[in-house]
Amino acid sequence: MHEFSLQEPLWLLLLLGLPLCWRLRWRRGTNAMIVPFSSVWWQPSLNPITKWPIIFSVTGVIVMIVALARPQILEGKNEVMKEGYDIMLAIDLSGSMQAEDYERNGQQMNRLEALKPVVKAFIADRPNDRIGLIVFAGRAYTLAPLTFDHDWLARQTQKLKIGLMEDGTAIGDGLGMALARLQHSKAGAGQDQSSAFVVLLTDGSNNAGALKPMQAADIAESRKIPVYTIGAGKAGTAPFPIFDGTGKKVGYRRIVSDLDETTLQQIADRTKGKFFRADSTDTVEAAFKAIDSNQKLSFQARTHLRGRDLFDLFLWVGAALVVIGALSVRLPWQREVVV
Numbered sequence: 594m595h596e597f598s599l600q601e602p603l604w605l606l607l608l609l610g611l612p613l614c615w616r617l618r619w620r621r622g623t624n625a626m627i628v629p630f631s632s633v634w635w636q637p638s639l640n641p642i643t644k645w646p647i648i649f650s651v652t653g654v655i656v657m658i659v660a661l662a663r664p665q666i667l668e669g670k671n672e673v674m675k676e677g678y679d680i681m682l683a684i685d686l687s688g689s690m691q692a693e694d695y696e697r698n699g700q701q702m703n704r705l706e707a708l709k710p711v712v713k714a715f716i717a718d719r720p721n722d723r724i725g726l727i728v729f730a731g732r733a734y735t736l737a738p739l740t741f742d743h744d745w746l747a748r749q750t751q752k753l754k755i756g757l758m759e760d761g762t763a764i765g766d767g768l769g770m771a772l773a774r775l776q777h778s779k780a781g782a783g784q785d786q787s788s789a790f791v792v793l794l795t796d797g798s799n800n801a802g803a804l805k806p807m808q809a810a811d812i813a814e815s816r817k818i819p820v821y822t823i824g825a826g827k828a829g830t831a832p833f834p835i836f837d838g839t840g841k842k843v844g845y846r847r848i849v850s851d852l853d854e855t856t857l858q859q860i861a862d863r864t865k866g867k868f869f870r871a872d873s874t875d876t877v878e879a880a881f882k883a884i885d886s887n888q889k890l891s892f893q894a895r896t897h898l899r900g901r902d903l904f905d906l907f908l909w910v911g912a913a914l915v916v917i918g919a920l921s922v923r924l925p926w927q928r929e930v931v932v
Contacts (some may be wrong), residue, residue: 600663607658611651646918653914660907667901677721678788678888679739681771682712685795685825686755687730687762692796692848694831697874703834704796704825705755707874713747715881725774726750731761731801733770763802764795764853768809768820768860775818789818790866790888792881796825798853810860819866821884822857826850827872 599605686705695707716724723739724746734757737749771791791813799806813820833848854870861868867887869880 596667598665598667599659600665602662604658604661604663607661608655611654646921648918649914649921650918653911653916653918655911656907656914657911660904660911664903664907665901666903677719677723678790679775680719680722680724680789680888681727681739681774681791682724683727683729683733683767683771683791683793684708684712684753685730685762685764685767685797686728686753686757687795687797688755688760689762689796689833689848689851690825691755692826692831692833692850693845694827694872695874695877701832705753708794708825708877709750709753711874711877711881712750714878715885716743716747716750718885719743725771727767727771727774728753728757729763729767729770729802730755730757731759731763733763733766733802734758735770735774738774761801762795762797762799763804764793764797764799764856765804765806765809766802767795768793768806769804769812772809772812772816772818776816791818791820792823792884793820793857793860794823794825794871795857796850796852798851798856806856806860807863810863813860813864818864819888820860820864821866821869821880821887822861823869823871823877823880824852824854824857825871825877826852828852 690705691703693701693703695702695704697707720743723741724737724743725735725739726737726746726749728734728736736753737746740746768791771793775789775791810820828850830847830849832845834842835844835846837843854868858868860866867883869876869883871877871880
């Protein structure tokens with residue numbers, strides 16, 4: 594619904610001067626030029642139809658005074674106040690992620706390939722968040738800093754492959770680097786870290802790096818950053834591909850899963866996050882969907898009014914009325930009656 598308002602209503606005080614001008618006009622013994630040709634409007638020798646000039650002109654002056662008061666039409670507009678999360682994904686790229694114990698649409702695939710579309714969907718479902726990506730094996734690296742460019746981030750995720758760095762599983766370093774990225778980002782923006790969290794996915798136990806997993810968890814707890822941990826791979830043994838010198842798959846061998854569920858559970862508990870056991874493609878998807886629903890901000894809508902200025906419209910209409918009044922004094926259809 595539209596509302597009408599005047600931004601500078603004090604200009605309307607000029608309207609009080611019109612009766613004064615009117616009174617002074619009648620007290621004079623001769624015609625006074627208040628507006629062009631107004632002296633002839635009140636001569637008794639004119640036909641009554643010539644009263645129209647003063648009606649047009651006075652109305653035009655009133656409209657122009659209203660224009661000076663800056664009339665506006667107020668239009669309501671809902672503005673949604675949005676403030677998304679900062680999210681760091683820390684993904685294990687150790688050699689064991691090549692184990693092919695996942696299946697999609699009847700096709701066997703390794704843990705990393707099963708993870709990629711799930712991560713891509715998670716990124717796409719959070720358009721208001723800044724998301725970054727840490728990868729770790731024997732060391733941890735920042736593959737993508739926090740960004741709103743989710744299309745670019747999804748492309749980087751699709752390019753993930755095992756063997757980009759020395760082998761190993763530096764869970765503590767991976768989590769520590771994710772926390773460092775969040776700290777640097779929030780400090781630079783002058784914000785706290787209450788709207789940040791980490792998703793850590795691994796299929797093994799910590800056997801490399803300088804920072805112990807629980808040391809990193811203590812840092813996350815002190816900064817009030819929840820860490821959601823996902824343990825990938827099936828328990829027991831899993832088929833692991835064997836490649837020849839040209840990179841061609843020539844067979845399989847069985848490897849034993851060494852996932853440290855206890856530590857991942859402790860990290861989640863310490864930081865008020867949650868641990869998920871993802872031993873199939875369905876459970877990986879369920880884990881990311883659960884994280885997505887747990888960490889959602891409810892945006893608030895605020896209504897504000899925008900003013901559409903009518904100054905030009907009132908000014909031109911008022912000026913046009915005054916001009917019409919002036920020109921209509923001597924129109925052909927007028928005739929004087931000489932007494």
